Amino acid sequence: xxxxxxxxxxxxxxxxxxxxxxxxxxxxxxxxxxxxxxxxxxxxxxxxxxxxxxxxxxxxxxxxxxxxxxxxxxxxxxxxxxxxxxxxxxxxxxxxxxxxxxxxxxxxxxxxxxxxxxxxxxxxxxxxxxxxxxxxxxxxxxxxxx
Amino acid sequence: xxxxxxxxxxxxxxxxxxxxxxxxxxxxxxxxxxxxxxxxxxxxxxxxxxxxxxxxxxxxxxxxxxxxxxxxxxxxxxxxxxxxxxxxxxxxxxxxxxxxxxxxxxxxxxxxxxxxxxxxxxxxxxxxxxxxxxxxxxxxxxxxxx
Amino acid sequence: xxxxxxxxxxxxxxxxxxxxxxxxxxxxxxxxxxxxxxxxxxxxxxxxxxxxxxxxxxxxxxxxxxxxxxxxxxxxxxxx
Amino acid sequence: xxxxxxxxxxxxxxxxxxxxxxxxxxxxxxxxxxxxxxxxxxxxxxxxxxxxxxxxxxxxxxxxxxxxxxxxxxxxxxxx
Numbered sequence: 243x244x245x246x247x248x249x250x251x252x253x254x255x256x257x258x259x260x261x262x263x264x265x266x267x268x269x270x271x272x273x274x275x276x277x278x279x280x281x282x283x284x285x286x287x288x289x290x291x292x293x294x295x296x297x298x299x300x301x302x303x304x305x306x307x308x309x310x311x312x313x314x315x316x317x318x319x320x321x322x323x324x325x326x327x328x329x330x331x332x333x334x335x336x337x338x339x340x341x342x343x344x345x346x347x348x349x350x351x352x353x354x355x356x357x358x359x360x361x362x363x364x365x366x367x368x369x370x371x372x373x374x375x376x377x378x379x380x381x382x383x384x385x386x387x388x
Numbered sequence: 389x390x391x392x393x394x395x396x397x398x399x400x401x402x403x404x405x406x407x408x409x410x411x412x413x414x415x416x417x418x419x420x421x422x423x424x425x426x427x428x429x430x431x432x433x434x435x436x437x438x439x440x441x442x443x444x445x446x447x448x449x450x451x452x453x454x455x456x457x458x459x460x461x462x463x464x465x466x467x468x469x470x471x472x473x474x475x476x477x478x479x480x481x482x483x484x485x486x487x488x489x490x491x492x493x494x495x496x497x498x499x500x501x502x503x504x505x506x507x508x509x510x511x512x513x514x515x516x517x518x519x520x521x522x523x524x525x526x527x528x529x530x531x532x533x534x
Numbered sequence: 535x536x537x538x539x540x541x542x543x544x545x546x547x548x549x550x551x552x553x554x555x556x557x558x559x560x561x562x563x564x565x566x567x568x569x570x571x572x573x574x575x576x577x578x579x580x581x582x583x584x585x586x587x588x589x590x591x592x593x594x595x596x597x598x599x600x601x602x603x604x605x606x607x608x609x610x611x612x613x614x
Numbered sequence: 615x616x617x618x619x620x621x622x623x624x625x626x627x628x629x630x631x632x633x634x635x636x637x638x639x640x641x642x643x644x645x646x647x648x649x650x651x652x653x654x655x656x657x658x659x660x661x662x663x664x665x666x667x668x669x670x671x672x673x674x675x676x677x678x679x680x681x682x683x684x685x686x687x688x689x690x691x692x693x694x
Contacts, residue, residue, distance in 0.1 A: 286418035
């Protein structure tokens with residue numbers, strides 16, 4: 243039976259309190275020895291003389307959730323993990339705020355390190371999330387992942 | 389001039405709120421694009437039929453802080469990082485609680501991933517921190533890092 | 535002929551001027567033919583590196599499009 | 615002869631029965647000689663994989679110990 247596809251999207255920025263909460267929930271899991279967390283933060287890049295004020299994220303939601311579901315399954319297959327959580331912002335996220343939160347937990351650190359890196363690279367390259375980099379004067383450009 | 393040696397030690401467990409606070413403080417750093425965080429959590433391992441209830445950490449504090457200082461300098465030398473924070477518990481940490489918090493930030497994810505791994509491995513192998521694994525019946529054994 | 539519902543997002547939505555358009559296309563159309571058709575209709579599309587998804591999966595140019603497929607044109611990904 | 619202050623931690627502290635002991639040792643002693651001396655006095659030390667630090671730096675067995683050095687015997691590390 244196929245597992246339920248989760249919704250990864252959170253409206254607006256991902257708050258530090260949300261992350262703290264997520265960490266706290268793992269304190270009852272007594273087989274975990276290592277957590278590894280990746281946070282993507284919006285940079286105030288300067289592009290042709292203008293500074294990025296925010297990124298306005300949109301997505302092909304259904305496909306994005308399906309793709310993340312597949313990444314999750316692949317990661318659980320490849321790595322010996324206790325837990326995995328993936329969240330991405332949708333809508334406007336100001337520079338300095340967090341837009342991506344990936345959280346893996348394992349008995350030992352090696353698995354956590356390897357898994358986190360795999361998942362983040364997969365998300366960056368395969369998940370249909372789109373970003374409009376909005377400048378201070380509200381003009382914009384479209385972001386492209388490298 | 390040599391930079392000031394910081395104190396990495398926190399009495400008791402490292403709390404999720406402390407981590408959230410640390411993340412929040414970085415929202416004013418607009419050149420950061422990627423944060424990578426490692427958390428060590430005390431496992432309730434079973435050793436010869438008894439379950440670990442807590443680890444009681446002690447350290448050669450002055451040397452530990454010096455060694456971490458050197459690891460920090462080496463990491464800043466090797467990797468292009470914006471920020472780096474390292475905290476370790478001292479005293480009793482119950483299973484499920486966090487005893488190590490390493491936090492690196494960079495413009496791009498690759499540097500953050502590479503640096504975090506380097507720092508965590510260095511800490512595990514070089515920093516004179518000692519752990520008494522205390523069982524439910526208050527008997528204990530001495531922990532050895534692999 | 536077959537009727538195709540085409541979804542667009544972000545920059546492709548901006549170029550099409552709509553979140554979705556309905557197209558009348560020949561049967562057994564392959565993805566590369568769809569791309570050529572779209573780039574003629576919406577010339578700015580040829581300037582961006584967009585990809586095509588059928589039923590929420592990224593596909594190659596040789597894939598056939600069938601009646602009832604959900605077709606999406608996706609601008610470059612920018613997640614994270 | 616020289617007087618050395620020896621620090622112990624965790625399991626080495628437990629074996630010595632003290633956080634620090636003062637030893638009267640010959641001059642120009644090297645670390646390996648200190649280890650042999652300690653393992654004779656405290657036989658349980660030879661059962662654990664302890665290391666020696668001089669002035670807060672880990673050192674090899676051939677290193678000389680000088681009057682005034684801070685000498686520490688460190689049980690296996692367990693950080694993280």
